[in-house]
Amino acid sequence: MSTKANFVKVKHLYSRAGFGISYSDLEKLSKKNIDKVVDVLIKESENDDPINLVNDLESKRQLLAQAGLYGKKDLSEDEKKMRQQIIREQNDVGRDLNIAFVTKMINTNAPLREKMTLFWHGHFACRSRIPFFAQQLNNIQRAHGLGSFKTLLVEVSQSPAMLQYLNNQQNRKGRPNENFARELMELFTLGRGNYTEHDIKESARSFTGWMYDKDGSFIFRKNLHDGGTKEFFGKIGNFQGENIIDIILEKPETAEFIATKIYRFFVNDTPNEAHVKELASSFYNSKYDIATMMKHLFTSDWFYDNENVGTKIKSPTEFLVGLSREFFVTYNRPQVLIQLQSSLGQYLFNPPNVAGWPGGQSWIDSSSLMLRMRIPSLVLNDGEIDFSGKADPEDEAVIALSRTATTNANSNQKRKSYVDANADWPKFLETFPKHLTPLELTSFLLQPKLNQKITDMVSDNKGLRSTAIEITSMPEYQLC
Amino acid sequence: MNRRNFLRNTGFVAAGSLFVPAFMKPLEAMALDELSLYKNLVVVQLSGGNDGLNTVIPYGNDIYYQKRKNIAIKPEEVIRLNDMQGLNPNMKALQEIYDQGWMTIINDVGYPNPDRSHFRSMDIWQTGSDSNQFLSTGWIGRYLDSKCQTCKYPYTAIEVDDSLSLALKGQSKKGIALKDPAALYRNTNDPFFKAMLKSDKEHLDEDNLGYLYKTMIETQSSASYIQNTSKIYQSSSAYPVSGFANQLKTVSKFISSGLKTRVYYVSLSGFDTHVNQVNQHGNLLKQYSEGMAAFLKDLKRNNKLDDTLVVTFSEFGRRVEQNASNGTDHGTANNMLIFGGKLKKQGIFNSAPNLSDLDTGDLKYQLDFRQVYGTILDKWLDVNNADILNKRFNTLDFI
Numbered sequence: 001m002s003t004k005a006n007f008v009k010v011k012h013l014y015s016r017a018g019f020g021i022s023y024s025d026l027e028k029l030s031k032k033n034i035d036k037v038v039d040v041l042i043k044e045s046e047n048d049d050p051i052n053l054v055n056d057l058e059s060k061r062q063l064l065a066q067a068g069l070y071g072k073k074d075l076s077e078d079e080k081k082m083r084q085q086i087i088r089e090q091n092d093v094g095r096d097l098n099i100a101f102v103t104k105m106i107n108t109n110a111p112l113r114e115k116m117t118l119f120w121h122g123h124f125a126c127r128s129r130i131p132f133f134a135q136q137l138n139n140i141q142r143a144h145g146l147g148s149f150k151t152l153l154v155e156v157s158q159s160p161a162m163l164q165y166l167n168n169q170q171n172r173k174g175r176p177n178e179n180f181a182r183e184l185m186e187l188f189t190l191g192r193g194n195y196t197e198h199d200i201k202e203s204a205r206s207f208t209g210w211m212y213d214k215d216g217s218f219i220f221r222k223n224l225h226d227g228g229t230k231e232f233f234g235k236i237g238n239f240q241g242e243n244i245i246d247i248i249l250e251k252p253e254t255a256e257f258i259a260t261k262i263y264r265f266f267v268n269d270t271p272n273e274a275h276v277k278e279l280a281s282s283f284y285n286s287k288y289d290i291a292t293m294m295k296h297l298f299t300s301d302w303f304y305d306n307e308n309v310g311t312k313i314k315s316p317t318e319f320l321v322g323l324s325r326e327f328f329v330t331y332n333r334p335q336v337l338i339q340l341q342s343s344l345g346q347y348l349f350n351p352p353n354v355a356g357w358p359g360g361q362s363w364i365d366s367s368s369l370m371l372r373m374r375i376p377s378l379v380l381n382d383g384e385i386d387f388s389g390k391a392d393p394e395d396e397a398v399i400a401l402s403r404t405a406t407t408n409a410n411s412n413q414k415r416k417s418y419v420d421a422n423a424d425w426p427k428f429l430e431t432f433p434k435h436l437t438p439l440e441l442t443s444f445l446l447q448p449k450l451n452q453k454i455t456d457m458v459s460d461n462k463g464l465r466s467t468a469i470e471i472t473s474m475p476e477y478q479l480c
Numbered sequence: 481m482n483r484r485n486f487l488r489n490t491g492f493v494a495a496g497s498l499f500v501p502a503f504m505k506p507l508e509a510m511a512l513d514e515l516s517l518y519k520n521l522v523v524v525q526l527s528g529g530n531d532g533l534n535t536v537i538p539y540g541n542d543i544y545y546q547k548r549k550n551i552a553i554k555p556e557e558v559i560r561l562n563d564m565q566g567l568n569p570n571m572k573a574l575q576e577i578y579d580q581g582w583m584t585i586i587n588d589v590g591y592p593n594p595d596r597s598h599f600r601s602m603d604i605w606q607t608g609s610d611s612n613q614f615l616s617t618g619w620i621g622r623y624l625d626s627k628c629q630t631c632k633y634p635y636t637a638i639e640v641d642d643s644l645s646l647a648l649k650g651q652s653k654k655g656i657a658l659k660d661p662a663a664l665y666r667n668t669n670d671p672f673f674k675a676m677l678k679s680d681k682e683h684l685d686e687d688n689l690g691y692l693y694k695t696m697i698e699t700q701s702s703a704s705y706i707q708n709t710s711k712i713y714q715s716s717s718a719y720p721v722s723g724f725a726n727q728l729k730t731v732s733k734f735i736s737s738g739l740k741t742r743v744y745y746v747s748l749s750g751f752d753t754h755v756n757q758v759n760q761h762g763n764l765l766k767q768y769s770e771g772m773a774a775f776l777k778d779l780k781r782n783n784k785l786d787d788t789l790v791v792t793f794s795e796f797g798r799r800v801e802q803n804a805s806n807g808t809d810h811g812t813a814n815n816m817l818i819f820g821g822k823l824k825k826q827g828i829f830n831s832a833p834n835l836s837d838l839d840t841g842d843l844k845y846q847l848d849f850r851q852v853y854g855t856i857l858d859k860w861l862d863v864n865n866a867d868i869l870n871k872r873f874n875t876l877d878f879i
Contacts (some may be wrong), residue, residue: 127599277849343642355614366702367642367656368668370668390643400754400755406749407723410723470672
């Protein structure tokens, strides 16, 4: 394999398995055989480095305080203030957590681990008002994102964030709530059509008593658990949640469902049946070891086929993180990252529903595309944004509290807001060899093969910096 | 390529010089007679869960006053419509509209197993799904997808906003979001973007890159069409000063200038009134009513009211009983307000909410919101509602 062909391969690998690669690292890695590069990629992601933004003890104190206020009918003025204060703090910390996740993706030395975390973030989609819960779920996805799918699934299922989001807190003996059981099979494991309503009912009974207590720790409440005999996929027993998960994992449909989703996320919007089958059996035979499946994927020849290179539409996160990473951008007003996520249609920690973001072409409509094409020149040149996303439905209560906020939310004339970011141009330019031509820079920055039009467009351009801004403003830059 | 131009340029060029592929061209030349029978729909979204019981007030029902000791609207303040229901006093501007027969109130609209999360319920209303079903396309988006006679172009559905709501996203077609046609026109006509589209035909196939180029071309073409068609028309009507009224003014400008758009979408935010509701809610209802009244009168003046149907919804109503903070918490069924010059049933469409037969404190719905959508699709947008809503819904007789 020539270095030049390997160059394209490694670039593709890092674009999909991570958030891009610097020119200097690419040059280094291109000298290695692709299997070795995949080993490096996996090795880089060995360490699990959790986000520790939200303070554990403080959150537990807040949760206990909230639980105390919750039951009361008439709150004193002080208690009302305290409740509002807690909610306000939770909102602030929630935003910080979002920024912490994005920043981690931008700065990480473990790109595959963060990419997997992003994948599971969309797969086990969940919203939680309590940042501590959200952080914990995010860290579960990070810790086990490349490990055992079974461990990941059990931990996610026992996380307060998910127990709350899918109402397992209300799932008790005699009064089952089937929400969690249904989504577990429909969206997390088997996929629609691979189970019956009876299976849902019986598994919901098995998960009764899976709850979290006042301070937010998982607890199995035996007295609320339905200890009767259940029938699940033809098996009969006194099942508990773990048994249900075991039986679900025995079914190869689960491996196929996850492999299909992995394929769509990492390879192509349109699954290739044979390739998905390969992935699924590697996953199933390794007893659901995620790293084994990912290694199989990244070392397969077909992963590097033309039809899979530069043909996927970047998600808003991939787009923002990739751009920021590539140009060493620092955000002096990091909240803008939230504004951009929301305007582009992927507000992290706030998926539209438990099915996650639909992805693919649904990322793009006329307004999101126009905004995407303008963002690089705004971020890299500290421009002014005249674009404001909609109010998040969860923000409505805050808006409703004040007349000014209502007026602002419904006003046509928003205050001017600036991206207020700095790209480190010297550092960016240093990653390149001397005498790099604009055309070479272009073919590095874009994943799709260059065509005549782009070649013509950059040929009259002398400066690397202006070339970079133009290239990142093209539709081609939206692909990875 | 000149970088300064790309980064700073705000000037624009005459539309005739656009490099648009041939298949996009004819839409710029529209025969006027095609427009005369053009019916359009305006969807108004009230975000946050509007308290329907303090909007259309069941002042004839004692239970309303028992359950809402601090926030009920006094009977003498209510704008009475019949002996049971009336409008919130902040909706004075709509009295005239009501009296003209341009308004219909549909009570108790909802869906089975209602969801009280803003996000989820808004999703359900925007996609027209069942409450346990997740759709990634909106009901208007699927209307665009349906290849109906009049939904060929991206500007068939316009949202007057910066970003596009799920309601307007279809599988293969999507509406267009714009707050200010001139700004979108300037952005899409940036010389750099134009240069990218110049004589580019090789990208218009079905892959993702083709999709991006197609979207870009359609956006540019639509922006030019919208800007050039609508700049001719200047509304002489007075609108109140509010963002919401401004959105409606833009819609009116589009309708009156003969834009071939079938669906417009606007929204008003801030209805999640859990605390000290009365003032804030009143303020929003005032903005809503004054904006709406100005809009409808403007359309009437331009002979467009008969061709226009306006429908207002919110993701859910509030609970019947007020909470301890003089606000209301998330509830279920709600009223929908319909406006237009050609309403078949004017006034109040169905019986007032039954406050004595509640589902653990919440109103039971009489009508599924998809019956309202279905009626609009069948009778106003001329498509079979089963094709858009995935199953057939019975239509209602308000249009």
